[in-house]
Amino acid sequence: MVDMSEFESISPYNDDEACTALKGIADHKYVAQASKFIFPDEDSSYLGSLLKGLHSIDEFQILVMQKMVERVLATTAHTFSYDGISNIIDAPGKFLIMSNHRDIILDPAIVQTVLFRNGLPLTEICVGSNLLTNSFIEALIRSNRMIKVVRGISARELYISSQLLSRYIRLKITSGESSIWLAQRQGRTKNGLDITEQGLLKMLDMSGQADFKTNFQELNIIPASISYEYEPCDIAKARELLISRQQKYVKAPNEDFISIITGITQQKGNIHLNIGKPLAPEELAAAAICDKNDRYQAIRHAIDMRIIDGYKIWKNSYIAYDLRNRTRRFMDRYSAEEKAAFVDYMEKKLDMVEPELDRRELRDIFLGIYANPILSKELFAFDV
DSSP: OOOOGGGTTTSOOOHHHHHHHHHHTTTOHHHHHHHHHHOTTSOTTHHHHHHHTOOSHHHHIIIIIHHHHHHHHHHHEEEEEEEOTHHHHTOSSOOEEEEOOSSTTHHHHHHHHHHHHTTOOOOEEEEEGGGOOSHHHHHHHHTTTEEEEOOSOOHHHHHHHHHHHHHHHHHHHHTTSOOEEEESSSSOOOSSOOOOOHHHHHHHHTTOOSOHHHHHHTTOEEEEEEEESSOTTHHHHHHHHHHHTTSOOOOOTTHHHHHHHHHHHSOOEEEEEEEOOOOOHHHHHHHHTSOHHHHHHHHHHHHHHHHHHHOOOOHHHHHHHHHHHTOOTTGGGSOHHHHHHHHHHHHHHHTTSOTTSOHHHHHHHHHHHHHHHHHHHHHTTOOO
16 A cells, blocks of 8 residues: 555545545535435435445445436436547556546546446546635535645645645556546636646646656546536636636635536536547657657647547537627538527526626627637647
8 A cells, every 4th residue: 555644635535534524514404405406206314314324435426426426417418428438448557537627526527427337446536625615515525536736825835736736646546546537727618618738737747757758658648528518607607707808807705616506407408528548658759859848738739639529519519609700601500499599598698697797798708618619629620
């Protein structure tokens, strides 16, 4: 067993810690509400009783979390599909799954569900510390194999924290203890453009003890792309982008919690998860011969290509593209009724924000969230 004591501040709860934390929130009012949703045929006290009787994190994930995700998919998604699972089954050991990030909770949760359905071990999950807004959320998230990514600290503290996180991720994977899920960027994509942050790749490389190619090869990076027909929290993202154009955006109290609940409960239409091919040794070798920053750009390009290629374009994106650009380019991809339904959906969402916000600009941003994945595919010369 690898000594993980230095990582106590960021590592997930162990079984004892998780069971204690979950027992501590078992009587919370939100648990009774969640119980009615997850277990509609049981009494509202059912989930609380489950939490009090758990003996391990595995039990929690099997008896509660997987039931919750399947219930979300059954009640808020029209269809759910996935492909590329063989890229994980055939992986030579543990891996780092690097995903685009559209929803705070569902992105990693859906990946876990696909692993669970295929009888594969679940991963640990990197989550920003800004989401730990109260003890209730912390108990739930840290009991779900959450690795805490510290946010809102000074540059010096960030450097030290990044070193610690980098060592933790590498040690977990290379020791064979656990695979890890990591978003390709800090925070959710809000404008529909999935781009890997170069700083994230530098963080991963900080703990490497060998040459550049080996440092990345031993992480076994597998890109993944999740696509929602109806973007989770779409109007909230559009509103934030609009306000950010004029001033520094400041989150309201409990805004992250509201985003979590909205993402879970909002109707999402069709959902697709694509699991891409791992970064190949040849790609890493080609990146290694580049100049310092160009090395990371090459890795980023390889990840972005897989994520964008795996992103599924739904009808809403074709409609939004034509509306935003005043074209009929994709009119063969949707019906007049589907277009009218999307416009009605959009206008109702626009009605939800403050009337003083510029409606025209807000509409353009909203349409961009849906249309921009087409631009991303065109940038990489993929079929749309």
